[in-house]
Amino acid sequence: MQDEQSLVQSAREGNKEAFAQIYETYFDKIYRYVILRVGNKAEAEDMTQQVFVRAFESINSFRWKGVPFSAWLYRIAHNLVVDHIRREKKRPTVSLDESLVVGNSEPHAEVERKLDIERMVSATRQLTEAQREVISLRFAAGLPIAQVAKTMGKSEGAVKALQHSAIAALRKILLVGEDRGKG
Amino acid sequence: MARDKEFNNILDDCIDRLLIRGETLQQCLDSYPEHSTELEPLLRMALAANEAVSVQPDPDFKARARYELNVLLQQEKSKRRTPFLSWRPRWAVATAALLVVVLLTGGSTALAADQIMPGNPLYPVKLATEQVGLTFTISDVGKAELYATLADRRVAELDYVISKGKPHWVEPTTERLNKHLSMMAGLHLGRGPEITPQNGQAAREQTGRDDQAIFVPGNGRARLRGLLGRFSVNHPTKLQSILERAPESAKPALQRAIEMSNASYGQILKDLD
Numbered sequence: 072m073q074d075e076q077s078l079v080q081s082a083r084e085g086n087k088e089a090f091a092q093i094y095e096t097y098f099d100k101i102y103r104y105v106i107l108r109v110g111n112k113a114e115a116e117d118m119t120q121q122v123f124v125r126a127f128e129s130i131n132s133f134r135w136k137g138v139p140f141s142a143w144l145y146r147i148a149h150n151l152v153v154d155h156i157r158r159e160k161k162r163p164t165v166s167l168d169e170s171l172v173v174g175n176s177e178p179h180a181e182v183e184r185k186l187d188i189e190r191m192v193s194a195t196r197q198l199t200e201a202q203r204e205v206i207s208l209r210f211a212a213g214l215p216i217a218q219v220a221k222t223m224g225k226s227e228g229a230v231k232a233l234q235h236s237a238i239a240a241l242r243k244i245l246l247v248g249e250d251r252g253k254g
Numbered sequence: 255m256a257r258d259k260e261f262n263n264i265l266d267d268c269i270d271r272l273l274i275r276g277e278t279l280q281q282c283l284d285s286y287p288e289h290s291t292e293l294e295p296l297l298r299m300a301l302a303a304n305e306a307v308s309v310q311p312d313p314d315f316k317a318r319a320r321y322e323l324n325v326l327l328q329q330e331k332s333k334r335r336t337p338f339l340s341w342r343p344r345w346a347v348a349t350a351a352l353l354v355v356v357l358l359t360g361g362s363t364a365l366a367a368d369q370i371m372p373g374n375p376l377y378p379v380k381l382a383t384e385q386v387g388l389t390f391t392i393s394d395v396g397k398a399e400l401y402a403t404l405a406d407r408r409v410a411e412l413d414y415v416i417s418k419g420k421p422h423w424v425e426p427t428t429e430r431l432n433k434h435l436s437m438m439a440g441l442h443l444g445r446g447p448e449i450t451p452q453n454g455q456a457a458r459e460q461t462g463r464d465d466q467a468i469f470v471p472g473n474g475r476a477r478l479r480g481l482l483g484r485f486s487v488n489h490p491t492k493l494q495s496i497l498e499r500a501p502e503s504a505k506p507a508l509q510r511a512i513e514m515s516n517a518s519y520g521q522i523l524k525d526l527d
Contacts, residue, residue, distance in 0.1 A: 087327035094323055102311045113429050116315050120322070127326065191306040210300070211307040215274070216266050231262035234269070235296070242299040 079140050083130050090130070094123055097141065101148050103211040108152045108203070109159075110192040118155065122148045142222040145208060149222075194244045202237035205230060264289055269300050368407065371414045372423040381430075394441045395474040398522065401438035402478075402485055405431055405515075409492050412508070416500050424504040428511040435518035443475075443525045479526050486519030 081089035101122050106115035125147050133143050195203050201223070208219045220230045268282035279297055283290040311319075370380045384404055391397050408431035415423040490512050497508040 090327060091323065094320075098316065098319070099311060103307055103309060106309060107307050111429075112312070113426075113433075116311070116319075119311070120319055123319075123323065124326075188306050188309060191303060206303065209269070210273075210303045213273070215270065228259065228262070231266045232258070235262050235265055238265075238296050238299050238303070241303060242295060245299075 075140055076135065079130070079133065079135075083133070090127060093126075093140075097144055098123070100212045100214075101144065103213075104145065104148055104207050105152060107192060107195060107207045107211040109155055110196075114155065118148070118151050121151055125151075138221050139218055141214065141218055145212065145214075145222045149204070190245060194241050197244050198237055198240055201233055202240060205233045206237050206241070209234060261289060261292070265293065265296060268293060268297055272297060272301060273304055368410070372411055372427060373415075373420060393474070394443055395478055398438050398441050398443060399474075399478050399481060401434045401441075402481055405434045405438070405489065406485060408434065409489050409496075412496050412511075413492065416496050416504070421501050421504040424500065425507050428507040431511050432514045435514050439518035439521045441522070441525075443478075443522065475526060479523070482519055482523055482526070486515075486523060489515045489519070 078089050078092055082093055098119065102115060102119045105118045105122070106112065109115055109118065122144065126144055133140065195206055198206065204223060205219060208214050208222055209216070214222065216227055216230055216234070219234075220227045223230060225233075264286050268286070271277040271282055272279065279294070279301070282297060283294060286293060370376045374380075384400075384407075387400055388397065391400050408427055411427050412424060412431070415421065415427065493508055493512045493515060497505055497512065500508055
């Protein structure tokens with residue numbers, strides 16, 4: 072398997088297998104990042120495709136300047152998400168997507184899983200934009216902290232602090248939700 | 255400050271060890287006994303968050319997306335430039351395809367839309383027809399009427415799929431229904447500029463449409479109010495009847511659609527008053 076830099080270089084030179092390999096590497100991660108941000112399966116599917124269309128159309132404009140290719144890809148996804156959220160703010164809230172339930176697990180386990188995903192999407196909406204971005208990149212996309220920092224254009228120290236505050240805030244939000252559910 | 259920084263580093267190290275290297279929570283806590291009380295709840299939250307977001311794209315969608323990528327790459331290879339309609343979002347490709355169909359058939363495809371139900375090979379064309387209609391409807395009143403009409407079609411489709419024992423179509427259909435309702439309710443009809451016969455004429459010239467909803471705001475709004483008033487009662491009632499016949503697996507999506515229907519019609523009728 073080629074390293075990322077030579078893979079991207081091959082893709083820029085028109086090697087379709089190289090672009091397909093990039094696509095396979097990042098598709099699921101980009102999808103998870105997007106679905107956590109938008110909370111709707113159909114929107115996440117369309118936006119994930121759009122990320123790769125844009126990447127394909129503009130891969131020649133990508134330059135290695137100490138920033139990994141993944142950071143550039145997540146930047147495209149981030150911009151699409153921000154545009155989407157801006158448009159959605161005009162509209163009434165739609166409840167979270169039923170179709171977030173996935174997998175072939177047992178019915179009972181599936182319900183548990185669905186609740187977790189719904190609560191996560193709902194809880195992250197109460198975080199600050201920067202905290203939400205850290206959670207999405209770190210957990211949904213599964214990026215190491217150094218790449219999260221490069222994607223967000225922040226220092227690693229700042230991202231670690233954001234990660235700490237985001238996890239603490241999530242815990243607080245979810246605990247309050249549980250208490251309300253019991254009460 | 256230094257303590258915070260140290261703790262942030264420890265937390266990050268533990269998250270890496272748990273999520274990337276597959277170590278256990280106890281192993282991490284044992285490495286930092288002086289911080290274990292503070293670390294444990296945060297790491298438990300991190301593990302729960304990681305598990306919650308571990309969704310996978312739908313295999314059908316992934317297969318379709320991969321196919322479309324291959325088409326794009328093949329076209330690029332043969333033409334060495336990006337074709338105009340390559341690998342766009344589904345609706346864009348479908349819309350372009352439909353324009354060709356409509357031009358060739360003189361619009362007869364659109365006339366048959368009510369008979370084309372989910373699962374029919376022409377169903378994507380029907381959806382694309384609707385997208386064309388939305389693209390060429392300029393006024394908010396016209397758009398609201400169109401969204402309401404589309405919502406009515408989705409309700410009829412839900413009735414069909416349940417009566418035919420195809421509950422797997424309920425979820426994508428309610429998803430579309432909710433989207434129409436959400437778009438409709440977000441139109442801000444009470445605050446937008448009035449369409450006058452003058453700017454209506456400009457819209458007519460631009461779109462080539464002879465649409466009453468565009469040109470006569472007074473009549474258009476009255477007609478819209480009548481339509482929405484009817485649908486605000488009919489749709490939740492029909493959806494409730496569908497819900498009662500639906501299998502358990504389809505009920506949550508239908509329940510959500512009923513709630514969305516009540517909320518959206520309530521909001522837009524309030525805007526119109």
